[in-house]
Amino acid sequence: MLILSYILVYLMIFSFGIVIGSFLNVCIYRLPKEESIVKGASHCMTCGEKIKKRDLVPILSWCLLRGKCRNCKAPISPRYTVVEALTGVLFLLAFLKYDFTRQALMGILCCLLLAALVVVFFMDWDTQLISTPVVIFIGLLGAFKLAWNLLAPRPLDNVSLKSALIGAFVVSVPFLLIELFSGGKAMGRGDTYLMCAAGLFLGTKCVLVAAFVGMITGSVAGMILKHKTGSSKFAFGPYLSLGIAVSAFFGNYLGDLYLRFAGFIQ
Numbered sequence: 585m586l587i588l589s590y591i592l593v594y595l596m597i598f599s600f601g602i603v604i605g606s607f608l609n610v611c612i613y614r615l616p617k618e619e620s621i622v623k624g625a626s627h628c629m630t631c632g633e634k635i636k637k638r639d640l641v642p643i644l645s646w647c648l649l650r651g652k653c654r655n656c657k658a659p660i661s662p663r664y665t666v667v668e669a670l671t672g673v674l675f676l677l678a679f680l681k682y683d684f685t686r687q688a689l690m691g692i693l694c695c696l697l698l699a700a701l702v703v704v705f706f707m708d709w710d711t712q713l714i715s716t717p718v719v720i721f722i723g724l725l726g727a728f729k730l731a732w733n734l735l736a737p738r739p740l741d742n743v744s745l746k747s748a749l750i751g752a753f754v755v756s757v758p759f760l761l762i763e764l765f766s767g768g769k770a771m772g773r774g775d776t777y778l779m780c781a782a783g784l785f786l787g788t789k790c791v792l793v794a795a796f797v798g799m800i801t802g803s804v805a806g807m808i809l810k811h812k813t814g815s816s817k818f819a820f821g822p823y824l825s826l827g828i829a830v831s832a833f834f835g836n837y838l839g840d841l842y843l844r845f846a847g848f849i850q
């Protein structure tokens with residue numbers, strides 16, 4: 585019976601993540617065009633037909649319609665379904681990390697951070713732009729968590745005022761310098777703002793882990809891309825958001841592992 589109720593809760597969290605993922609798709613598509621993310625119905629990209637309510641069920645509708653528009657039969661990108669499923673999985677992982685019965689608020693903050701990172705990942709991938717409202721949202725999550733840690737009797741995590749403030753600048757300032765010295769070629773201003781907001785949320789140690797993971801995966805992806813297309817121009821945001829997400833889950837562990845390996849701690 586207990587296992588059954590666990591499965592039911594997992595299914596609910598996953599479904600909730602999918603629904604939020606469906607909203608994130610709207611953000612990824614409309615934020616670069618500065619369209620409203622709450623007003624206006626979804627349309628087919630090919631024929632412009634308004635999509636019916638019954639065809640708006642995340643993942644299921646796409647599968648039932650076999651990835652085609654009901655009206656014009658034009659293929660609908662599987663990307664929407666991928667974003668929905670990914671958000672569902674991320675929410676489930678956050679639920680597993682932060683037991684919602686004991687660390688509910690931290691779990692919710694983690695889900696909100698992951699949702700914002702999904703938008704940064706795909707929007708930067710598509711447009712090479714990092715949305716300022718989304719970065720501000722991440723910064724507000726960090727500020728809220730910090731205020732809670734300072735004022736509430738039980739802190740949400742081990743990020744202190746000092747750690748959050750140093751975290752906000754320890755990566756973003758070097759990134760800003762790289763941007764200025766490279767004339768904006770190696771780094772964009774959006775990457776700097778993103779790491780500033782993420783640093784406020786993650787604290788010093790975890791934002792360094794995030795930058796480390798982001799730069800390693802970004803360099804590997806950049807080399808593969810250059811080998812394939814010959815172009816060295818690519819968006820860094822997806823790899824930074826990957827690094828931030830990895831660090832949100834394993835930052836403390838990876839940071840300590842590295843420090844122990846380097847001989848700084850026993």
Ligand SMILES: [Zn+2]
Pocket residue numbers: 628629630631632633653654655656657658
């Ligand atoms: Zn259509």
